[in-house]
Amino acid sequence: MSLSSRLKQLHSNAGDQQTADSAASAAPVKEAAPEAFNESKPEVRPEPAPAPEAPPAEPGLQKNVPDKRFTELVPIQDRLQKDVAAELARRKTEITEDSLKTLISEILNEYEDSILTRQNKHWLTQAVYNEITGLGPLEELIRDPSVSEIMVNGYNTVFVERKGKLMRSDVRFQDDDHVRRVLDRIVSPLGRHIDDSNPMVDARLKDGSRVNAIIPPLALNGSTITIRKFSSTPLQVTDLIRFGSLNESMAGFLKAAVEGKLNILVSGGTGSGKTTLLNVLSAFIPADERIVTIEDAAELRLMQDHVVSLESRPANLEGTGAITIRDLVRNALRMRPDRIVVGEVRGGETLDMLQAMNTGHDGSMTTAHANTPRDAVSRVETMVMMSGMELPVKAIRQQISGAFDLIVQQARLRDGSRKITSITEVLGMEGEVITLQEIYRFVVDGFDASHKIYGHYEATGVRPYCLEKIQLNGVTFDDSIFF
Numbered sequence: 001m002s003l004s005s006r007l008k009q010l011h012s013n014a015g016d017q018q019t020a021d022s023a024a025s026a027a028p029v030k031e032a033a034p035e036a037f038n039e040s041k042p043e044v045r046p047e048p049a050p051a052p053e054a055p056p057a058e059p060g061l062q063k064n065v066p067d068k069r070f071t072e073l074v075p076i077q078d079r080l081q082k083d084v085a086a087e088l089a090r091r092k093t094e095i096t097e098d099s100l101k102t103l104i105s106e107i108l109n110e111y112e113d114s115i116l117t118r119q120n121k122h123w124l125t126q127a128v129y130n131e132i133t134g135l136g137p138l139e140e141l142i143r144d145p146s147v148s149e150i151m152v153n154g155y156n157t158v159f160v161e162r163k164g165k166l167m168r169s170d171v172r173f174q175d176d177d178h179v180r181r182v183l184d185r186i187v188s189p190l191g192r193h194i195d196d197s198n199p200m201v202d203a204r205l206k207d208g209s210r211v212n213a214i215i216p217p218l219a220l221n222g223s224t225i226t227i228r229k230f231s232s233t234p235l236q237v238t239d240l241i242r243f244g245s246l247n248e249s250m251a252g253f254l255k256a257a258v259e260g261k262l263n264i265l266v267s268g269g270t271g272s273g274k275t276t277l278l279n280v281l282s283a284f285i286p287a288d289e290r291i292v293t294i295e296d297a298a299e300l301r302l303m304q305d306h307v308v309s310l311e312s313r314p315a316n317l318e319g320t321g322a323i324t325i326r327d328l329v330r331n332a333l334r335m336r337p338d339r340i341v342v343g344e345v346r347g348g349e350t351l352d353m354l355q356a357m358n359t360g361h362d363g364s365m366t367t368a369h370a371n372t373p374r375d376a377v378s379r380v381e382t383m384v385m386m387s388g389m390e391l392p393v394k395a396i397r398q399q400i401s402g403a404f405d406l407i408v409q410q411a412r413l414r415d416g417s418r419k420i421t422s423i424t425e426v427l428g429m430e431g432e433v434i435t436l437q438e439i440y441r442f443v444v445d446g447f448d449a450s451h452k453i454y455g456h457y458e459a460t461g462v463r464p465y466c467l468e469k470i471q472l473n474g475v476t477f478d479d480s481i482f483f
C-alpha cells in the first residue's frame with residue numbers, strides 16, 4: 001500500500017475523511033527505498049542501558065513511557081496525524097519517507113504542552129511515522145532483531161520472545177480498533193480480510209514473517225495477532241551446534257542420514273524449532289537431486305538450485321478453491337521428485353506422505369507436533385486415520401514403520417533453549433507394536449544460578465540399523481562414534 005493510501009486509511013479511521021482524502025490525493029508521499037528507510041532508524045533509537053539482573057531492556061521507543069503518560073500522548077498523536085495529513089494536502093509536491101519524519105517533528109515543535117518533553121516528542125514523531133509508513137506500534141518490534149516472535153493479546157497486552165524467553169513488552173495499541181486497522185494493513189495487500197464471517201486469518205508480512213490473527217468474539221481478550229518473525233539469515237547447522245542444540249557427532253550422523261536417503265520425521269512441540277531443523281536437514285540434500293517442498297506458508301529456504309516450492313491455498317471468500325497440503329503431496333508425486341519435503345503433516349496428507357516414502361521417494365522429510373518419539377508415532381497413526389481410508393491399525397503401523405527411518409525430537413526447554421533431545425530410529429514391528437531404538441539423547445545434568453539448563457549429549461552405544469541403508473545408498477560413515 002502506498003503512503004498516500006495509508007494516510008487515507010489512517011484518517012478515515014480518525015473521523016476526518018475529507019482532510020485525509022485531499023491530503024492523499026494532493027500530496028502523495030514517495031516511498032523511500034527500504035534500505036534507506038532502515039538506515040535512518042539507528043540514529044533515532046537510543047538504547048537504554050539495562051540494569052544488571054533486570055530483564056533485557058526493550059529497545060522500542062515506547063519503553064520509558066508509563067501508562068498514564070501514554071494515555072495523555074494518544075490525543076496528541078491523533079491531532080498530530082491529522083495535522084500532518086492536512087500539511088501534506090497543502091503541499092503539492094511529493095515527499096520522501098525521510099522528509100516525512102522531518103515534517104512530523106516540525107509540526108510537533110509548534111505545539112505547546114508541558115507534557116511534550118524531548119523524550120515524548122521523540123516517541124510521538126516515531127509513533128506517527130510508524131503509523132503512516134508501517135504497522136504502527138508493531139514496527140519497533142518487527143525491526144528489532146532480538147525479537148523472534150510477537151504476540152498481541154488484545155490492544156494493551158503485547159508479549160515478545162527474545163532469546164527463547166517470553167516477556168511482556170511495553171508496546172500497546174490505542175484500542176481494539178487500532179489493532180484491527182493494523183491487521184487490515186497486514187492482510188489487505190494479500191487480498192484477504194478479517195471480519196465476523198472470516199474471523200481467523202493466516203497471512204505473511206512483506207519480509208516473509210508468518211502472521212496469524214483471530215478476532216472477537218472468538219478471541220476473548222480482543223484482537224489477537226501472533227507473528228513468527230522470519231530471520232533474514234536462516235540458522236545453519238553450525239549455528240545450532242554453537243547454541244548447543246546438538247553436537248558435532250549428531251550433526252555428522254544427521255548429514256549422513258540425509259545424504260543416505262533416510263526418511264526423517266522431525267517431531268516437536270509448537271515453536272520448538274521443527275521448521276528450522278527441517279531447513280537445516282534439507283540443506284544436506286545433495287545438489288544434484290530434485291527437491292519438491294510443500295508448505296502452508298513457505299518458510300523453508302533451501303540453497304540448492306533444483307528446488308520446486310509449493311504452497312497450499314485457503315478457500316476463497318465463497319468457500320471454494322482451497323488447495324490442501326494433501327492435494328500438493330499427490331501432485332508432487334507426478335513431478336518426478338527425488339525428495340519431498342513437507343513443512344508439517346497435520347491430517348490425511350500423512351497417509352500420502354507415508355505411501356510416497358514406501359514407494360521409492362526415499363530421503364523425504366516432514367515434521368509433526370509431538371513431545372516424544374513414541375508420541376510422534378501415535379500422532380502419525382491418528383493422522384493417517386484422518387485420511388478417511390479405513391485401514392486396520394496394524395496395517396497403518398506397518399506403513400509407518402516401513403516409511404520412517406528416523407525420528408528427530410526437538411524441544412524448547414524450560415530455560416528457553418531449543419535442543420534436539422533425542423534421535424531415535426524406527427526399527428520395525430514386534431507383533432502389533434512399532435519398535436524404536438534411541439541413538440542419541442540429551443541428558444540434563446542440572447541448572448546453573450540463572451536457571452539455565454546444562455547437560456550433555458550421549459550416544460546410547462547401539463550401532464544404528466539404519467547405517468546399512470545409509471551405506472547402501474553410497475554414503476560411508478564411521479560408526480566408531482557410537483561405541
Ligand SMILES: Nc1ncnc2c1ncn2[C@@H]1O[C@H](COP(=O)(O)OP(=O)(O)OP(=O)(O)O)[C@@H](O)[C@H]1O
Pocket residue numbers: 148149228229231235240243245268269270271272273274275276277417418419
Ligand atoms: N536450535 C535453535 N536454537 C535457537 N533458536 C531456535 C532454534 N531453532 C529454532 N529457533 C527459533 O525458534 C523460533 C521457532 O522456530 P520454528 O519456526 O522452527 O519452530 P516450529 O517448531 O516450526 O514452530 P511451529 O510449531 O509454530 O511451526 C524461531 O524464531 C527460530 O529462529
Ligand SMILES: [Mg+2]
Pocket residue numbers: 274275276344
Ligand atoms: Mg513450523
